[in-house]
Amino acid sequence: xxxxxxxxxxxxxxxxxxxxxxxxxxxxxxxxxxxxxxxxxxxxxxxxxxxxxxxxxxxxxxxxxxxxxxxxxxxxxxxxxxxxxxxxxxxxxxxxxxxxxxxxxxxxxxxxxxxxxxxxxxxxxxxxxxxxxxxxxxxxxxxxxxxxxxxxxxxxxxxxxxxxxxxxxxxxxxxxxxxxxxxxxxxxxxxxxxxxxxxxxxxxxxxxxxxxxxxxxxxxxxxxxxxxxxxxxxxxxxxxxxxxxxxxxxxxxx
Amino acid sequence: xxxxxxxxxxxxxxxxxxxxxxxxxxxxxxxxxxxxxxxxxxxxxxxxxxxxxxxxxxxxxxxxxxxxxxxxxxxxxxxxxxxxxxxxxxxxxxxxxxxxxxxxxxxxxxxxxxxxxxxxxxxxxxxxxxxxxxxxxxxxxxxxxxxxxxxxxxxxxxxxxxxxxxxxxxxxxxxxxxxxxxxxxxxxxxxxxxxxxxxxxxxxxxxxxxxxxxxxxxxxxxxxxxxxxxxxxxxxxxxxxxxxxxxxxxxxxxxxxxxxxxxxxxxxxxxxxxxxxxxxxxxxxxxxxxxxxxxxxxxxxxxxxx
Numbered sequence: 001x002x003x004x005x006x007x008x009x010x011x012x013x014x015x016x017x018x019x020x021x022x023x024x025x026x027x028x029x030x031x032x033x034x035x036x037x038x039x040x041x042x043x044x045x046x047x048x049x050x051x052x053x054x055x056x057x058x059x060x061x062x063x064x065x066x067x068x069x070x071x072x073x074x075x076x077x078x079x080x081x082x083x084x085x086x087x088x089x090x091x092x093x094x095x096x097x098x099x100x101x102x103x104x105x106x107x108x109x110x111x112x113x114x115x116x117x118x119x120x121x122x123x124x125x126x127x128x129x130x131x132x133x134x135x136x137x138x139x140x141x142x143x144x145x146x147x148x149x150x151x152x153x154x155x156x157x158x159x160x161x162x163x164x165x166x167x168x169x170x171x172x173x174x175x176x177x178x179x180x181x182x183x184x185x186x187x188x189x190x191x192x193x194x195x196x197x198x199x200x201x202x203x204x205x206x207x208x209x210x211x212x213x214x215x216x217x218x219x220x221x222x223x224x225x226x227x228x229x230x231x232x233x234x235x236x237x238x239x240x241x242x243x244x245x246x247x248x249x250x251x252x253x254x
Numbered sequence: 255x256x257x258x259x260x261x262x263x264x265x266x267x268x269x270x271x272x273x274x275x276x277x278x279x280x281x282x283x284x285x286x287x288x289x290x291x292x293x294x295x296x297x298x299x300x301x302x303x304x305x306x307x308x309x310x311x312x313x314x315x316x317x318x319x320x321x322x323x324x325x326x327x328x329x330x331x332x333x334x335x336x337x338x339x340x341x342x343x344x345x346x347x348x349x350x351x352x353x354x355x356x357x358x359x360x361x362x363x364x365x366x367x368x369x370x371x372x373x374x375x376x377x378x379x380x381x382x383x384x385x386x387x388x389x390x391x392x393x394x395x396x397x398x399x400x401x402x403x404x405x406x407x408x409x410x411x412x413x414x415x416x417x418x419x420x421x422x423x424x425x426x427x428x429x430x431x432x433x434x435x436x437x438x439x440x441x442x443x444x445x446x447x448x449x450x451x452x453x454x455x456x457x458x459x460x461x462x463x464x465x466x467x468x469x470x471x472x473x474x475x476x477x478x479x480x481x482x483x484x485x486x487x488x489x490x491x492x493x494x495x496x497x498x499x500x501x502x503x504x505x506x507x508x509x510x511x512x513x514x515x516x517x518x519x520x521x522x523x524x525x526x527x528x529x530x531x532x533x534x535x536x537x538x539x540x541x542x543x544x545x546x547x548x549x550x551x552x553x554x555x556x557x558x559x560x
Contacts (some may be wrong), residue, residue: 053446054444054447054448055322055446057447084299084451085450087447087450088446088449088450088451091448091449092321092448094444094445095441095449096441096511098439098441098444098445099466100442100446100460101442101460101461101463101464101466102463110446110449110459111449111450113459114449114450114451114452114455114459115450160445163449164448164449167449167450180502204321209507
């Protein structure tokens with residue numbers, strides 16, 4: 001099994017307060033879905049946002065350790081690496097669907113246009129491909145040029161996934177992608193995510209344990225900034241090695 | 255314990271209903287007063303302006319090439335004043351819209367909290383300077399400066415007045431636009447940046463379009479301010495109505511004409527007296543039309559993107 005990335009001894013803190021991530025290490029396997037679970041404030045979203053250097057936008061953060069992108073062994077947390085180039089390679093989908101106030105077409109074209117791609121035929125093709133991958137093509141192919149805000153919440157989230165896919169990221173980060181959606185839309189997104197792993201490596205934060213158990217190949221349980229346990233989802237959810245993991249997945253806290 | 259409800263005709267309940275009614279009536283009168291004033295102003299303008307057309311035909315009004323209602327051989331070409339008004343307004347907007355928008359982008363997307371705290375009050379001070387001061391600034395500082403750069407520019411000219419008026423309008427546009435841009439939700443910003451966009455791309459391709467409705471309101475306010483501005487143009491642009499768009503010559507705007515004429519003694523009901531009202535009415539129509547166009551563009555954009 002190939003590793004796509006490797007987190008090594010990652011420490012993280014906001015300004016001078018206590019560590020939010022304490023020496024976290026875990027592998028991310030290629031073309032697999034890895035779920036990060038744990039109670040609120042355990043650092044799972046902070047860890048996710050390290051992967052595309054979102055923290056760099058706000059300053060006032062301190063981190064050390066590394067996230068190596070394999071096979072090149074490049075540490076994307078290094079100060080020598082431009083965060084914009086990192087974000088070009090690692091896509092992200094947010095909790096709340098956040099389509100831009102543009103047409104459906106332009107939402108997906110945006111990522112290509114900011115990379116300097118102008119060729120219309122190529123963009124057309126990419127828009128269609130990504131919408132198909134996101135399972136949205138049939139619903140919107142006849143109204144690509146209407147505003148993205150006319151879509152339902154679930155459709156908007158699939159549009160955001162299509163938008164991230166259009167730029168062919170190495171890793172796709174999902175930050176609780178279904179927490180703002182109804183159960184039916186959630187089921188759609190879960191199916192979609194499961195089908196996407198053939199093309200892209202996925203790292204997903206979720207509050208929904210069933211979602212992690214259903215969709216993720218690997219699950220990492222975090223608690224108070226530490227990685228308590230990492231393993232195949234089937235093992236984590238049926239036969240956890242750590243007492244804390246068991247307490248959490250059986251609903252005794254969190 | 256028995257729960258007690260008042261009967262419909264109890265004194266207590268009647269008093270409460272009356273009180274609510276009085277409050278509602280009071281609030282309505284307050285809200286209606288501004289509407290009434292507006293109606294009153296328009297009414298006065300129309301009533302006083304209409305008799306103007308007893309003496310002057312509409313074609314004279316629209317097609318005469320000069321505006322000299324107070325002369326022996328009077329001519330009534332309103333287009334000369336419209337020319338002056340549009341010319342100074344366009345110059346002002348050419349300054350204010352780009353600079354105001356860029357300032358808003360800087361304050362909203364680029365500057366630190368500290369920098370904004372220094373910048374904003376100073377910018378707002380620009381709006382607090384009396385317009386008569388701007389007028390003299392244009393005439394006594396900007397015009398001589400322009401004369402060094404552009405020889406042959408007249409000592410009263412539309413360019414200087416327009417430029418200074420533009421600077422004067424910047425804070426209106428930047429302040430409202432900045433508010434609109436800062437109200438754009440953070441997750442849109444992050445969505446763009448997460449795709450690998452630069453701050454510049456995010457600001458101009460995502461944030462500005464997302465805030466367009468508010469930014470358009472700012473532009474409309476700026477246009478209205480420029481159309482209606484009086485002191486700056488009366489002082490610096492001159493009092494010479496001209497059917498031309500040459501910014502280097504002196505010109506006269508509708509507002510400047512009204513000031514000029516209102517200052518003198520005009521017998522009530524005379525044609526000169528009526529000309530004030532009729533030009534005021536034209537100005538009002540212009541402001542109204544621009545407002546409507548602005549609203550249309552805005553609601554169109556909203557429909558498209560919301």
